[in-house]
Amino acid sequence: AQKVTQAQTEISVVEKEDVTLDCVYETRDTTYYLFWYKQPPSGELVFLIRRNSFDEQNEISGRYSWNFQKSTSSFNFTITASQVVDSAVYFCALSEARAGGTSYGKLTFGQGTILTVHP
């Protein structure tokens, strides 16, 4: 069984603060993908990043950075110098690739972290 845990239900910061969103996952598969999505109040889930299980290299994209550690089954997301526009619900998700057949790409989502950035 697969599971994604986002222990932080809500985070509130002041603009320009750095903030890290935690994500811990469980899977029996050796091959899988991890994702982060952002859901602003408009409702659309916006794809932010995908990381496969073979690649533990951390990634930086502008103010966003991701730290993937297989040893601790974590895939944390950091926003540097947060802005009001970063206010949204952030979901971490896991997709397994099942050996011997097709992967229907089912995403297992965490419960989400509500991030509020105050001006």
Added chain:
Amino acid sequence: DTEVTQTPKHLVMGMTNKKSLKCEQHMGHRAMYWYKQKAKKPPELMFVYSYEKLSINESVPSRFSPECPNSSLLNLHLHALQPEDSALYLCASSQGIQRKLTKNIQYFGAGTRLSVL
């Protein structure tokens, strides 16, 4: 372009009504998905279509009837819904569902906010 378009944006319907939700993508994707999302919860997968064929039905009640008339369109027909079916319905698409891991980024639409009275 990673746009998935859903219509309508909002829908209010009675329990005896029949309505349909529409989803469209022009990215050449061959897999399309319906999700249901209740307030303050993550999306829950309902259906997956691959090459216009239903691949997965996550034990969804028959009052929800999906249809994929072509590779760009996905519909969700609604009939005799219950108030507890009120939710945000999200459509997503991806290049495919094959095991090749390069193809399974799901891109989502903005959703249809459904209220059942």
